[in-house]
Structure formats: structure tokens, C-alpha cells
Amino acid sequence: xxxxxxxxxxxxxxxxxxxxxxxxxxxxxxxxxxxxxxxxxxxxxxxxxxxxxxxxxxxxxxxxxxxxxxxxxxxxxxxxxxxxxxxxxxxxxxxxxxxxxxxxxxxxxxxxxxxxxxxxxxxxxxxxxxxxxxxxxxxxxxxxxxxxxxxxxxxxxxxxxxxxxxxxxxxxxxxxxxxxxxxxxxxxxxxxxxxxxxxxxxxxxxxxxxxxxxxxxxxxxxxxxxxxxxxxxxxxxxxxxxxxxxxxxxxxxxxxxxxxxxxxxxxxxxxxxxxxxxxxxxxxxxxxxxxxxxxxxxxxxxxxxxxxxxxxxxxxxxxxxxxxxxxxxxxxxxxxxxxxxxxxxxxxxxxxxxxxxxxxxxxxxxxxxxxxxxxxxxxxxxxxxxxxxxxxxxxxxxxxxxxxxxxxxxxx
Ligand SMILES: NC(=O)c1ccc[n+]([C@@H]2O[C@H](COP(=O)([O-])OP(=O)(O)OC[C@H]3O[C@@H](n4cnc5c(N)ncnc54)[C@H](OP(=O)(O)O)[C@@H]3O)[C@@H](O)[C@H]2O)c1
Numbered sequence: 001x002x003x004x005x006x007x008x009x010x011x012x013x014x015x016x017x018x019x020x021x022x023x024x025x026x027x028x029x030x031x032x033x034x035x036x037x038x039x040x041x042x043x044x045x046x047x048x049x050x051x052x053x054x055x056x057x058x059x060x061x062x063x064x065x066x067x068x069x070x071x072x073x074x075x076x077x078x079x080x081x082x083x084x085x086x087x088x089x090x091x092x093x094x095x096x097x098x099x100x101x102x103x104x105x106x107x108x109x110x111x112x113x114x115x116x117x118x119x120x121x122x123x124x125x126x127x128x129x130x131x132x133x134x135x136x137x138x139x140x141x142x143x144x145x146x147x148x149x150x151x152x153x154x155x156x157x158x159x160x161x162x163x164x165x166x167x168x169x170x171x172x173x174x175x176x177x178x179x180x181x182x183x184x185x186x187x188x189x190x191x192x193x194x195x196x197x198x199x200x201x202x203x204x205x206x207x208x209x210x211x212x213x214x215x216x217x218x219x220x221x222x223x224x225x226x227x228x229x230x231x232x233x234x235x236x237x238x239x240x241x242x243x244x245x246x247x248x249x250x251x252x253x254x255x256x257x258x259x260x261x262x263x264x265x266x267x268x269x270x271x272x273x274x275x276x277x278x279x280x281x282x283x284x285x286x287x288x289x290x291x292x293x294x295x296x297x298x299x300x301x302x303x304x305x306x307x308x309x310x311x312x313x314x315x316x317x318x319x320x321x322x323x324x325x326x327x328x329x330x331x332x333x334x335x336x337x338x339x340x341x342x343x344x345x346x347x348x349x350x351x352x353x354x355x356x357x358x359x360x361x362x363x364x365x366x367x368x369x370x371x372x373x374x375x376x377x378x379x380x381x382x383x384x385x386x387x388x389x390x391x392x393x394x395x396x397x398x399x400x401x402x403x404x405x406x407x408x409x410x411x412x
Pocket of ligand 1: 240385
């Protein structure tokens with residue numbers, strides 16, 4: 001298997017040596033609404049990590065820093081965290097920025113008065129939202145200062161270091177941290193995330209956008225060992241590719257047009273295989289090979305002329321005949337208590353989740369062919385990136401998972 005550059009959610013190649021500038025004197029961004037000055041880089045506001053935070057003051061203030069705050073995922077994270085009652089933004093990092101008002105990168109956030117700086121923030125939790133390879137290079141410094149690291153990029157998603165040169169074309173510079181990292185999909189790995197929060201070093205590799213939608217949509221089938229053969233046909237809005245300018249993402253190229261890309265080698269394939277095989281192991285069959293259809297996932301992404309949203313259409317030939325009642329029971333059992341997963345009777349639309357942390361799923365068996373069709377939608381920047389990151393933060397720091405994430409989707 002080889003992996004070459006593809007479009008959404010695969011941004012320009014960067015090497016781990018290109019980490020941002022070392023920490024210097026911290027900036028002092030103000031928090032929204034005229035609240036107090038954010039944490040400085042010294043003294044009592046030093047990073048504590050989730051363990052110490054919970055021991056200190058359950059329900060208190062978590063200091064948070066964002067590295068890569070100038071990008072789409074970083075900006076969305078700021079937007080969401082502004083409404084998080086337990087979070088104070090301690091620092092926003094952007095390369096080559098020096099006390100730059102956030103309005104220069106995110107005009108919609110100008111009223112916050114926040115600034116972006118090149119110091120690595122010191123905080124209880126640090127989010128990295130960078131092109132692949134960069135967070136891995138900075139991780140040792142971040143965890144050494146006592147911060148929990150939550151990477152929105154792919155540097156801590158794949159468990160096997162050998163997968164990084166294969167799929168991402170770089171050698172992982174921190175395999176010892178990778179070995180401790182937890183795949184940060186709370187619906188499937190909540191207990192491991194909590195266990196990671198109790199360790200000295202807490203590293204969360206947050207899932208990619210396509211894998212979030214696809215893994216959640218297929219997990220109940222995978223756990224039951226029902227995926228005999230699988231084709232994943234997925235569509236993404238253009239923000240999935242980040243904001244770095246590229247000719248094939250120009251309005252005139254994307255508007256009124258649909259195209260497939262990343263044929264046979266989209267990097268997110270590796271995550272889907274890893275996680276869906278793990279679900280087979282967790283189910284009654286108890287084996288990674290419980291689902292023949294997930295050994296090599298047949299994944300085809302498409303670029304859609306819309307800003308946000310992912311629709312994943314998963315075509316499954318089950319390992320044995322299934323009924324609709326059985327499917328309904330499986331999904332109800334898996335997601336009945338999940339605040340962010342809605343199982344619905346009709347095919348979902350990306351508009352149903354736009355701006356929210358919700359994943360909406362519909363699963364049907366075709367009575368004529370016996371095939372199963374599992375459909376899922378998310379907002380790639382919320383449940384597919386920043387919202388999921390906030391959800392993970394809540395898990396680590398012992399808060400209700402919905403904290404700061406209660407907003408309903410925007411429609412029409
Ligand atoms: N977009 C999504 O829907 C989505 C969903 C899930 C995960 N992700 C992942 O999240 C990460 C960020 O994605 P994004 O969509 O926010 O991308 P983006 O909009 O292109 O932002 C990238 C950020 O990284 C910074 N950056 C780029 N090259 C850098 C370098 N060499 N050194 C230091 N900083 C650098 C950029 O700073 P400048 O402003 O200076 O260029 C910007 O802050 C990626 O790994 C992506 O795969 C994205």
C-alpha cells in the first residue's frame with residue numbers, strides 16, 4: 001500500500017523538524033466578554049494536566065492552549081471554547097505571529113480581543129491543529145511541561161509507528177509517546193481516555209473527519225462481526241482540506257462540480273481499518289479478523305461544493321442474513337445513551353448536523369438484496385475536529401461530555 005497526497009483533510013507535507021518557535025515570553029490574550037486576563041506562562045498558572053486538575057478542583061477552570069490557532073480547526077476550537085464554562089484560553093499559537101489580533105486570521109472572532117503569538121502556551125491542556133508531522137515533533141516539549149496533549153491532526157492516531165512512513169511519509173519522531181496515545185473517539189474509547197488522564201503523560205490522537213463519521217456509522221456492525229464486504233463512499237465539504245490555498249480548491253473549480261479523489265490511498269483508510277478491526281476484537285467474536293470487510297477498507301472520498309459537512313455511505317454485504325429489527329437493536333444498544341449520536345429512521349443530511357457536535361446515523365437492510373446500507377453525517381469541523389476535541393477534553397478532565405457543546409445545528 002502506498003499513500004500519496006489527496007485533497008480534504010490532507011494538507012501540505014511538513015516534516016517534524018519544522019516545529020514552531022520555542023517558547024518565549026507568553027502573550028496575555030484576554031478572554032471574551034471582558035473576563036480576566038488569561039494565564040501567563042509562569043507561576044501558579046503552570047500546566048497541571050488532568051490528574052492534578054481533578055485533584056485540585058473538580059469543576060474549576062481548565063487552562064487551554066491552541067497551537068495552530070490560525071487554521072480552520074484551530075479557529076473553530078476557539079469559537080467553541082469561548083462558550084465552555086470551565087475553560088480559560090491561556091494562549092493561542094501561530095507561527096511567526098507576534099501578539100497579532102485574532103481578527104487577522106479569524107475576523108468572525110474579532111470581538112474576543114484575543115491575540116495570537118508564537119510562544120508555546122503553558123496550560124493544563126494543549127490542542128495541536130497542524131499539518132501532519134508537526135505535532136509529533138513538538139509533543140515531547142508539551143508533555144514535559146505537564147500539559148495533556150490533544151492532537152487534532154493525525155500524528156497520534158495510528159498505533160503502529162510503521163504506519164507513519166507508509167501513509168504519511170514521515171518517520172514518527174516520538175514512538176514512545178505514540179505507544180501511550182489513545183485514539184480519541186469517546187464513544188468507543190472513553191475508558192481508555194479516562195485511564196490516560198490518570199497517567200503522568202496524557203496524549204490523545206483525535207480521529208480524522210472521515211473516520212469519525214465512518215467508524216461511528218459502522219462500529220455496531222463491526223462489533224457484531226457482520227461486515228463481510230464493505231465499500232465506503234464518502235463526501236466532504238471543502239473546509240475538510242484546511243485553508244491553505246490550493247488550485248483545485250478554488251471556488252471556480254469546486255462550485256457546481258463533484259469529484260472523487262484519493263483513489264485507493266486516502267490516509268484515513270488506515271484509521272478506519274485499525275479501529276474497525278479493533279471493534280471486531282471487542283465484540284462477541286473477539287477477533288480482529290471478525291469482519292473480513294474491514295481488513296482492507298475500500299474507501300472512496302469525494303469533494304463536494306459545500307463548505308462543511310461529511311456524508312459517509314457504507315455499503316455492507318453482511319457475513320450472514322440480518323433483519324431490520326436486529327440492526328435497530330444493535331444501534332440502539334450502542335448509541336442509546338450517547339449524547340452526540342442520533343440514530344434516525346430516514347437518510348440524514350449534512351444540514352441536520354451543521355455547526356453541531358452530532359453524528360446522525362441511519363442503517364437499513366435491503367429486503368431484496370440482503371445488503372446493509374449504513375449512512376452517517378457529521379460537521380467535519382465540529383464532531384470531525386474541534387467539537388470532538390472539546391468532548392475529549394471533557395472526558396479527560398472529568399466534566400460532563402456535553403459541556404460547552406450543547407449548541408443545536410444551524411438550519412437551513
Ligand atoms: N479541516 C478539517 O475538517 C479537519 C478535520 C479533522 C482533522 N483535521 C486536521 O487538523 C489539522 C489542521 O487542519 P486545518 O483544517 O485547521 O488546516 P489549516 O486550516 O490549513 O490550518 C493549519 C494550521 O497549521 C499551521 N501551520 C501550517 N504549516 C505550519 C508549519 N510548517 N509550522 C507551524 N504551523 C504551521 C497554519 O498556520 P499558518 O496560518 O501560519 O499557515 C494553521 O494554523 C490537520 O492535521 C488536519 O488533517 C482537519
